[in-house]
Amino acid sequence: xxxxxxxxxxxxxxxxxxxxxxxxxxxxRHIYVVIEHEEGKPLPVSLEMLGEARRLMDRFNEKYPSExxxxxxxxxxxxxxxxxxxxxxxxxxxxxxxxxxxxxxxxIDTKVISSIAKDIAPIKEISPEYYAxxxxxxxxxxxxxxxxxxxxxxxxxxxxxxLASDINKLVINDLEIKHEHKTKGKPIVYKKTLEMYRPDxxxxxxxxxxxxxxxxPAIQRDYHPQACSIIPGVFSQxxxxxxxxxxxxxxxxxxxxxxLNKVKVLSRRIVKxxxxxxxxxxxxxxxxxxxNLPEGNTKLIEKLAQALDAEIGVSLPxxxxxxxxxxxxxxxxxxxxxxxxxxxxxxxxxxYLAVGISGAVQHLAGMKDSNFIVSINLDENAPIKDESDIxxxxxxxxxxxxxxxxxxxxxxxxxxxxxx
Ligand SMILES: Cc1cc2nc3c(=O)[nH]c(=O)nc-3n(C[C@H](O)[C@H](O)[C@H](O)COP(=O)(O)OP(=O)(O)OC[C@H]3O[C@@H](n4cnc5c(N)ncnc54)[C@H](O)[C@@H]3O)c2cc1C
Numbered sequence: 001x002x003x004x005x006x007x008x009x010x011x012x013x014x015x016x017x018x019x020x021x022x023x024x025x026x027x028x029r030h031i032y033v034v035i036e037h038e039e040g041k042p043l044p045v046s047l048e049m050l051g052e053a054r055r056l057m058d059r060f061n062e063k064y065p066s067e068x069x070x071x072x073x074x075x076x077x078x079x080x081x082x083x084x085x086x087x088x089x090x091x092x093x094x095x096x097x098x099x100x101x102x103x104x105x106x107x108i109d110t111k112v113i114s115s116i117a118k119d120i121a122p123i124k125e126i127s128p129e130y131y132a133x134x135x136x137x138x139x140x141x142x143x144x145x146x147x148x149x150x151x152x153x154x155x156x157x158x159x160x161x162x163l164a165s166d167i168n169k170l171v172i173n174d175l176e177i178k179h180e181h182k183t184k185g186k187p188i189v190y191k192k193t194l195e196m197y198r199p200d201x202x203x204x205x206x207x208x209x210x211x212x213x214x215x216x217p218a219i220q221r222d223y224h225p226q227a228c229s230i231i232p233g234v235f236s237q238x239x240x241x242x243x244x245x246x247x248x249x250x251x252x253x254x255x256x257x258x259x260l261n262k263v264k265v266l267s268r269r270i271v272k273x274x275x276x277x278x279x280x281x282x283x284x285x286x287x288x289x290x291x292n293l294p295e296g297n298t299k300l301i302e303k304l305a306q307a308l309d310a311e312i313g314v315s316l317p318x319x320x321x322x323x324x325x326x327x328x329x330x331x332x333x334x335x336x337x338x339x340x341x342x343x344x345x346x347x348x349x350x351x352y353l354a355v356g357i358s359g360a361v362q363h364l365a366g367m368k369d370s371n372f373i374v375s376i377n378l379d380e381n382a383p384i385k386d387e388s389d390i391x392x393x394x395x396x397x398x399x400x401x402x403x404x405x406x407x408x409x410x411x412x413x414x415x416x417x418x419x420x
Contacts, residue, residue, distance in 0.1 A: 026133035028224045029123075031057055033091070033141045034113060034155075035074045036148060037082055038270075045143040045232035046072075047089045052170060052235040053141060054090035060172055064192060068138065069093050069127055073116055075102045075109055075253075087246040090238045093126040094246065097253040105263050106150055112253040113151070114158040117225065122249040137225040139194050144229035144342060152229045164209035164228040166342070168361050169197035177212060184216040194226040199361040204383075231342050233365030273345065275337045277311050282351040285313035285340050285367070289356015289377065289396055294323035298333060300400040301355055307407040313340040313347065313367075315357050341366035356396050359384025376400070 031053045035046040053070040061068060072086035074096040083094040097112050116122070123134045136159070142152035144166045156163040173195055178187040196209045211226040277283055284305045290297035305312050312333055319336045340347060341363040352370035357363060359375070359382055367373070368387055375388040376399050385391045392399055 026130075027135040027222075028138035029127065029130045029134055030069045030071050030137050031139040031141065032071045032073050032095075032117060032137040032225065034143075034148070034151065035072050035082070035086065036143050036145070037074070037076060037079070040078075040081070042082060042085060042089075043143065043145070043232075044237070045145060045148075045230065047237035048232065048235040049141045049143065049230050050086065050090040051237040052230070053139075054238060056139075056170060056172055057092075060192070063172075067127060067129065071095060071122075071126060071137070073113060075112055077102060080250075083248045087244050087248075088240045088242050090244075092246045093122075093249065095122050095126075095249045095251050097251045099253055099255065101255050101260060102253065103265050103268065104147065105265065106154055107262060108253075108255055108259050109151055110154040110158055111259065112251075112255070113155045115254065116251055117155070117159055119251075122251065125249050126247050135224075138192065140225040140227035142227070142229045144231045148229050152227065156225075156227050159225065159227075161223045161225055161227060162211035164196035164198060164211065166231055166362070167196045167198050167209075167228040168231045168234040169206070170228070170230075171195040171197075175210070177210075179212075181216055181219065182212050182214055184218070188215050194228070196226075196228045204358075231362060231365055233342070233346065233368065234361065273337050275311065275345075277313065277345060277347045277349070280309070280311040281349055282308045282310035282353070283313050283340070283347050283349045283367070283370070284308065284310045284353040284355060285315065285357060286318065286355040286396075287315035287357035287363075288317050288322065290318075291323060291356075292395075293397060295325045295329065297356070297396045297400075298325055298329050300396065300404070302329075302333075304353070304355075304400055304404050304407070307404050307411065308351070308353075310349075310351075310353070312338060313345070314338045315360075315363050316341060316343050319344075339366075354384050354388070355400070357384055358382045359387060376403075 033049045033053050036043045057068060057070050069092035070090055072091040072094045074082055074094060077100045079096050079098050083096055086094045095116050117137055120134050123131045142148040149165060152163055173193055174189055174191045175193050176187050176189050177183055190212055193210055198207045198209060200207050211223050213223050214221045284301060286301045314333060316339050318334055319339045321330055321334045342365050344366060346366045348369040350371045352367050352373045354375040364387055373388045374390045375384045376392045377384060378395055380393050
């Protein structure tokens with residue numbers, strides 16, 4: 001690979017007169033999707049990101065006649081075999097860096113991904129028509145999981161651009177913006193802007209985040225790529241199409257001895273959680289709805305789980321121990337290992353009971369593939385209702401004793417019937 005061109009001048013862009021369209025027409029092209037994989041297989045979120053990138057890019061190329069691409073970026077040891085898979089699931093091209101030293105060390109991965117983003121050499125193979133003008137990706141996607149959340153922030157810091165984290169909706173639009181600092185108060189149309197939607201306040205509010213170049217002559221500066229981390233489970237992956245073809249580019253990573261000496265990986269093993277949701281047909285999860293009677297309600301949930309032979313999950317806030325309960329309950333249930341959602345576990349039991357859980361998108365991502373969902377909630381407008389097969393409007397305190405009793409009776413009858 002040739003040397004990465006000197007980008008010192010990157011921040012000092014040619015001045016545009018206010019009022020003209022800010023298109024960054026030539027310099028920024030393509031969506032780069034940073035792929036995560038484990039034991040030779042891409043993580044589902046990586047395929048979901050490729051699917052959404054494909055849908056966005058198809059619409060983009062139609063709306064703004066162009067040939068921009070979805071480019072998967074794959075790092076790791078022996079990853080060449082993953083590259084075709086990326087094409088089958090929506091990428092037009094893959095840039096892969098293969099080295100035993102690429103083993104999930106943030107410092108090294110950050111440097112390699114940043115240099116891939118800055119390097120124009122792969123563009124010669126991927127899209128020669130844009131080679132002369134290409135400077136950086138237009139957009140960049142990372143997974144909003146434990147690895148991607150950290151990697152996205154360090155890569156974007158290195159690229160000196162912005163990052164929107166935990167996104168669950170993306171739209172590309174031309175937007176007229178008038179802003180005191182960005183546009184010096186004058187209206188400017190920002191073309192091809194990525195609107196990044198983020199669920200806030202338990203999913204009741206969407207915040208739209210934009211990563212905009214400064215067109216105020218006093219603080220002129222570009223912010224590209226426009227980047228985000230994407231919540232696992234929110235976008236659908238494409239069906240695998242083995243006829244899809246594309247360009248695969250081998251990237252020789254430049255990893256220095258100094259970097260290697262900073263962090264050494266002595267051994268690596270996947271730690272299995274102590275809570276084994278997969279062995280249970282039913283999961284009963286509870287959330288902040290227990291707040292009026294934390295101790296009593298947790299005990300009711302425990303009884304319901306016992307009656308159903310279910311494992312117990314929690315929403316993220318519960319793992320932060322927001323209420324006072326006895327030590328036994330707290331250390332058993334109010335723990336990160338039981339969190340269902342993007343910050344915890346993904347489950348898909350035959351039956352999922354959501355008790356006093358509002359249904360924030362981060363929680364839904366962890367349970368919406370369950371076969372049958374029952375929720376119990378005081379608020380009939382809670383988002384969990386839309387995901388539920390049965391929604392019981394009522395309080396935990398009222399509904400659970402009746403439900404536990406009914407489950408016990410029905411199960412006893414079933415046992416009797418089997419004996420007869
Ligand atoms: C980066 C990020 C990652 C996140 N990851 C996760 C994740 O992995 N998993 C997760 O769960 N969350 C996650 N969250 C948090 C998420 O956005 C929500 O804040 C959280 O899921 C809300 O938890 P909850 O439903 O327990 O609480 P609330 O949203 O407060 O909902 C409580 C519900 O209980 C109901 N209720 C109240 N009293 C009663 C009663 N007596 N009986 C019955 N119902 C009652 C209310 O009507 C309400 O719907 C994440 C947030 C961020 C920003």
